Amino acid sequence: MEIISTYKYKLKPTKAQIEIFEQWLGTCRYVYNTAMEVKKETYRISGSGIKKNDLMKQLTEAKMEIDWLGNTHSQVLQNVLDRLERSYDNFFGKRAKYPKFAKRNKYNSFTFKQGVKIHSNTFRIALPKIGKVKFFKDRIADMKIVAATIIREADGWFVSITGTINKEPMPPANGNIGIDLGIKSFAVTSDGEIFESPNCLRKAERKLKLLQREVSRKKKGSNNRKKAVLALRKAHKKVAETRKDFLHKLSTKLIREKQSISVEKLAI
Numbered sequence: 678m679e680i681i682s683t684y685k686y687k688l689k690p691t692k693a694q695i696e697i698f699e700q701w702l703g704t705c706r707y708v709y710n711t712a713m714e715v716k717k718e719t720y721r722i723s724g725s726g727i728k729k730n731d732l733m734k735q736l737t738e739a740k741m742e743i744d745w746l747g748n749t750h751s752q753v754l755q756n757v758l759d760r761l762e763r764s765y766d767n768f769f770g771k772r773a774k775y776p777k778f779a780k781r782n783k784y785n786s787f788t789f790k791q792g793v794k795i796h797s798n799t800f801r802i803a804l805p806k807i808g809k810v811k812f813f814k815d816r817i818a819d820m821k822i823v824a825a826t827i828i829r830e831a832d833g834w835f836v837s838i839t840g841t842i843n844k845e846p847m848p849p850a851n852g853n854i855g856i857d858l859g860i861k862s863f864a865v866t867s868d869g870e871i872f873e874s875p876n877c878l879r880k881a882e883r884k885l886k887l888l889q890r891e892v893s894r895k896k897k898g899s900n901n902r903k904k905a906v907l908a909l910r911k912a913h914k915k916v917a918e919t920r921k922d923f924l925h926k927l928s929t930k931l932i933r934e935k936q937s938i939s940v941e942k943l944a945i
Contacts, residue, residue, distance in 0.1 A: 831910035
């Protein structure tokens, strides 16, 4: 059975490669904000929006006028416009708020649509216009890569690879189950089994308060403040990763034991 799956690896880029990553993020953010400004101005003047294909044409023309735009892979820049289009689609579909201009510390990823290859024997990933980047040894999935996203996180650089993979279907399980999501307990099943909440944030609350206090005490723009902010981001990421680990283990347990799962229709 062919399924779409995603694997995430931590990269070990060189200083030169990190510099390229940072430059590409800056270029992507510039294209995103410029395209949004064009969309807003077009709507203000004409009363109608501008299509993504027209923005693509303007991007091609801009690359002829602005030399440094050509340093970033064309597919990466095209994906920026795809991302902007999805933001507006989510807004008009009432799934998100109106898109905002991308801030420097908020725009942290760029995506290759194709051309990415993994060299499993050397634990390197080949990125168009960047070259081979090392990543930490991990299980390598035999997949046909559809897209790859480079992500800047608090504790380093990562690559998230999406592709198609052949996988044997899980054996059928017996029984059905209903789940009631609660406040006192995380979830209660129709079998009477109770899953307590890990309370990840509550357990880390004191540490996060101390780290936030350290950030507030540091002078804005100083290296000490940057270090304090990084420590705070790492602590928040640990909370998020702990919560994600709990959810994955619980969902895996349930799907292995039950054939069907029912939940309330809630906006959770």
